[in-house]
Amino acid sequence: MEHIQSSIEKILNRPDVAESVRAIHQRVLSHPGVIMFLRTHPEIDQRTIERGMLKLNEYAEQMHGNQIIEKKAVIEGYQPVLHLEKGQIMVAYEKTQALRDLENERALEKKFKSLFLPDEVRDANFSDFDLTTTDRKLALRAASQFLNSARSKQQTKGLYLHGSFGVGKTYLLAAIGNALKKERIATILVHAPGFVSEAKRRIRSDSFDTFLESFQTVPVLLIDDIGAESISPWVRDELFGIILQYRMMHRLPTLFSSNLSYDELELHFGITNDQGDKLKAMRLMERIRTTTNPVEFLGENRRRY
Missing domain, CATH: 3.40.50.300 (P-loop containing nucleotide triphosphate hydrolases)
Structure with missing residues (x-):
């Protein structure tokens, strides 16, 4: 966990990151789902997080906690799921519980x-x-x-x-x-x-x-x-x-x-x-x-x- 927190802090404190971008990164990296994903993958380093920021943002934009925000869903009836594929952070989509029901x-x-x-x-x-x-x-x-x-x-x-x-x-x-x-x-x-x-x-x-x-x-x-x-x-x-x-x-x-x-x-x-x-x-x-x-x-x- 200390390794992940250190990587996040380094990203947020980079001098070349604009304040508006820093705010987006702050929101994404403090999202409970993102935090949980990073905790389950301690092998992810700072560079992987930076390269996967768009995917992390895609996930965080649509999810409130572990629930899909319907009006922001990219695919109706589906919710994003973060996963690691060949060392890169990716987003897949699976059926929501509401759609399964x-x-x-x-x-x-x-x-x-x-x-x-x-x-x-x-x-x-x-x-x-x-x-x-x-x-x-x-x-x-x-x-x-x-x-x-x-x-x-x-x-x-x-x-x-x-x-x-x-x-x-x-x-x-x-x-x-x-x-x-x-x-x-x-x-x-x-x-x-x-x-x-x-x-x-x-x-x-x-x-x-x-x-x-x-x-x-x-x-x-x-x-x-x-x-x-x-x-x-x-x-x-x-x-x-x-x-x-x-x-x-x-x-x-x-x-x-x-x-x-x-x-x-x-x-x-x-x-x-x-x-x-x-x-x-x-x-x-x-x-x-x-x-x-x-x-x-x-x-x-x-x-x-």
């Missing part, structure tokens, strides 16, 4: 896509889930067990949340999605009627195959309000059938919410009394039954209009 947040957002859902459930979480009844406690326990399995990358069945209108099925499904996002597990949560409408809109476009594949391959798929969509043979067989067959074969969990029980959903998929329709409905429901655990919600409508 922003990028992490954006990466998390990409992990969880919610489509065609109301805004009030987008921030759903387990801590706000009402536990006043036994069925809701059991539902939360099932959701927690699924999350634990997903977190530890264990093969696990999805959930089939069913019950009457407004009892909290969509909220719990969204809370599961948000919890998966925090675990950095890619998830799509989609409202079934909106999903079907969007698929019909895209069917003749070049983007349809990519659209369909995203639902087939996402690590966790959450389908809200299945059974509320307008059903047709194409929706049943070429949309839900293809997606769920792929996911079953590749052991990718799918979670559902519905106002219908398993048996009622099968009737919905049956469309007509035609024996062929009934057989196809049974085949689709077999995929849902064998890959999910049913969780029933009881109670009255809790929505406020």
Whole structure:
């Protein structure tokens, strides 16, 4: 430290240095970040400091303590870092903590896509889930067990949340999605009627195959309000059938919410009394039954209009 202090004093006391330049040197060499850098490199001598004064000044101009002064940043989102390279003082730039936090947040957002859902459930979480009844406690326990399995990358069945209108099925499904996002597990949560409408809109476009594949391959798929969509043979067989067959074969969990029980959903998929329709409905429901655990919600409508 005495060696560094002696070098600094010699620079500041040089008779050939103008007073204005001396003031700049004083400011730069008294900067905490510069002092810390020089302390960690005792091999730096007076000549190296003098030759590196522009770089030291570049650093000191932008930094207040160890924090970047945003309005003086040379590169937005990056802060200067002093380092020694082949005996010369240099400045490199690294991402600020604020930029890293922003990028992490954006990466998390990409992990969880919610489509065609109301805004009030987008921030759903387990801590706000009402536990006043036994069925809701059991539902939360099932959701927690699924999350634990997903977190530890264990093969696990999805959930089939069913019950009457407004009892909290969509909220719990969204809370599961948000919890998966925090675990950095890619998830799509989609409202079934909106999903079907969007698929019909895209069917003749070049983007349809990519659209369909995203639902087939996402690590966790959450389908809200299945059974509320307008059903047709194409929706049943070429949309839900293809997606769920792929996911079953590749052991990718799918979670559902519905106002219908398993048996009622099968009737919905049956469309007509035609024996062929009934057989196809049974085949689709077999995929849902064998890959999910049913969780029933009881109670009255809790929505406020």
